[in-house]
Amino acid sequence: xxxxxxxxxxxxxxxxxxxxxxxxxIALCSSLLGVTLVLKRFSFIGDGLSHAAFGGLALASSLPxxxxxxxxxxxxxxxxxxxxxxxxxxxxxxxxxxxxxPFTLICAVLLLRTGQNTKxxxxxxxxxxxxxxxxxxxxxxxxxxSASNISGDVxxxxxxxxxxxxxxxxxxxxxxxxxxxxxxLYVFFYNRLFSVTFDESFTRAIGxxxxxxxxxxxxxxxxxxxxxxxxxxxxxxxxxxxxxxxSAMRVFxxxxxxxICSGVISVICAALGMTISLLASTPVGATIVAADxxxxxxxxxxxxxxNT
Amino acid sequence: MTEQIICRDLTLGYEGVPVAENLNxxxxxxxxxxxxxxxxxxxxxxxxxxxxxxxxxSGTLEWSGGIRRGEVGYLPQxxxxxxxxxxxxxxxxxxxxxAGCGHRPFFSKAQKQLAADxxxxxxxxxxxxxxxxxxxxxxxxxxxxxxxxxxxxxxxLLDEPxxxxxxxxxxxxxxxxxxxxxQGTTIIMVSHDPGAALxxxxxxxxxxxRGQLFCGTAEDYKKxxxxxxxxxx
Numbered sequence: 356x357x358x359x360x361x362x363x364x365x366x367x368x369x370x371x372x373x374x375x376x377x378x379x380x381i382a383l384c385s386s387l388l389g390v391t392l393v394l395k396r397f398s399f400i401g402d403g404l405s406h407a408a409f410g411g412l413a414l415a416s417s418l419p420x421x422x423x424x425x426x427x428x429x430x431x432x433x434x435x436x437x438x439x440x441x442x443x444x445x446x447x448x449x450x451x452x453x454x455x456x457p458f459t460l461i462c463a464v465l466l467l468r469t470g471q472n473t474k475x476x477x478x479x480x481x482x483x484x485x486x487x488x489x490x491x492x493x494x495x496x497x498x499x500x501s502a503s504n505i506s507g508d509v510x511x512x513x514x515x516x517x518x519x520x521x522x523x524x525x526x527x528x529x530x531x532x533x534x535x536x537x538x539x540l541y542v543f544f545y546n547r548l549f550s551v552t553f554d555e556s557f558t559r560a561i562g563x564x565x566x567x568x569x570x571x572x573x574x575x576x577x578x579x580x581x582x583x584x585x586x587x588x589x590x591x592x593x594x595x596x597x598x599x600x601x602s603a604m605r606v607f608x609x610x611x612x613x614x615i616c617s618g619v620i621s622v623i624c625a626a627l628g629m630t631i632s633l634l635a636s637t638p639v640g641a642t643i644v645a646a647d648x649x650x651x652x653x654x655x656x657x658x659x660x661x662n663t
Numbered sequence: 664m665t666e667q668i669i670c671r672d673l674t675l676g677y678e679g680v681p682v683a684e685n686l687n688x689x690x691x692x693x694x695x696x697x698x699x700x701x702x703x704x705x706x707x708x709x710x711x712x713x714x715x716x717x718x719x720x721s722g723t724l725e726w727s728g729g730i731r732r733g734e735v736g737y738l739p740q741x742x743x744x745x746x747x748x749x750x751x752x753x754x755x756x757x758x759x760x761x762a763g764c765g766h767r768p769f770f771s772k773a774q775k776q777l778a779a780d781x782x783x784x785x786x787x788x789x790x791x792x793x794x795x796x797x798x799x800x801x802x803x804x805x806x807x808x809x810x811x812x813x814x815x816x817x818x819x820l821l822d823e824p825x826x827x828x829x830x831x832x833x834x835x836x837x838x839x840x841x842x843x844x845x846q847g848t849t850i851i852m853v854s855h856d857p858g859a860a861l862x863x864x865x866x867x868x869x870x871x872x873r874g875q876l877f878c879g880t881a882e883d884y885k886k887x888x889x890x891x892x893x894x895x896x
Contacts, residue, residue: 394744394748394749395744396744542768543768544768545768545769546757546758546761546764546768546769546770547761549750549754549758550758550761552744553744553745553748553750553755553758554739554742554745554758556737556739556742557737557739557758557759557807557810557811558761559714559716560714560716560735560737560739560814560820561737561759561761561762561814562715562734562762563761563762604749607749608749608751608793608794608796608797609749609750609751609754609792609794610749610750610751610754611754613749
């Protein structure tokens, strides 16, 4: 009872309501796409991209510091030119998204290309790109720190921060619009995505451009990962994408029911995870993923019972 | 006889290296053409060319008699992805109607009826709400065949349709394909199995290392090959 009162109190604050709205929308989008990614054996794209996004974020946060240092060095320890100072200022003022999103999109296209190319060992190339981005990202953050607490920064980028509670109205608006676009695209292309997922050769044979849809999937995945990084951090995003889909597939046997169930599971787990994390002050991302994991176990048991 | 596919001096290859040279054949309405050949003889490449997914290095492949590029119903080989795909039979058969959707996002009533009719025709109407992965291999092939029929009624291209089926299911599937052929659908089947090819097909195209070894009616093929059905040169 005390918990419910406390929760009611929390919901008085607009930032808590924003966080819930954003969290639930992200969960819904990622679970919708997750079904397609898991079935197409594209999970690796989600995983690779989340690491790439970490690299992108590290680049975005260390770029102003890097520019400052480079120009100071070029001026032989003297004052750097006013132009360079302006550039550094401008870089630190722009939203990180401006760098992270294009970076992740480019990686998405690259991953799709390498992932499908069996000649150069697609999976190895993906692993190379994702670990590479992770290492370079950490290197940049360490060498050009934008704040004094590096390990704190790294930790919050990897495992999600409390920044979901400090979202501004604009951030919420951006996130809501992006989520609605993703959901709209998914509904509009639903039948085509089904066909491309189930049978690419047949889809090509009836004259549809399967590559176009693969690209669409990769691009939308990149978008979702960039938005979701705020919520659960880059290491845990994959969980948000694959767990609901896998849980739903344990029990349901048609594509539509799997999609709907996956969305419902994901939203419930996100709500549950955020509530628990508010009440028990546990990390948001990890709590949501733990809830997803529990749900997966429950659905596995139900699936087993249904089959026997 | 209306000609549907006309192939003249077609050479297919990858990056300048030919895998099948000087293919010459014509497929007419109501034909049952069986394409025989060992692995590496360029059968899969020829399939792509017939579907309009691959350009020849030289020569031409034309669709005529009311067939356009992308209007060949295709039964591809099964992939690993499909074996445990959570989708109902109805969803899969309906996806064959996508070609007729244009820019519309959803299926029309007429298309849903077409899917239902095709399921009825192939005897899988009772399975409509079953999950694809729970079906037997033979039933799965019928589902994919129904999907191909939703894309077109005129001509079907089957890529080794009986692979992995037990003998009884194989015979059933061959009989089903033959009955579709009798109802007027042109069949092009790629196969490993010369015995079945001779039992059902009206025409045979035999492919060897560098291209076409034989093309003609099944009767002529028997004479041409004598006792040895498969060996080429």
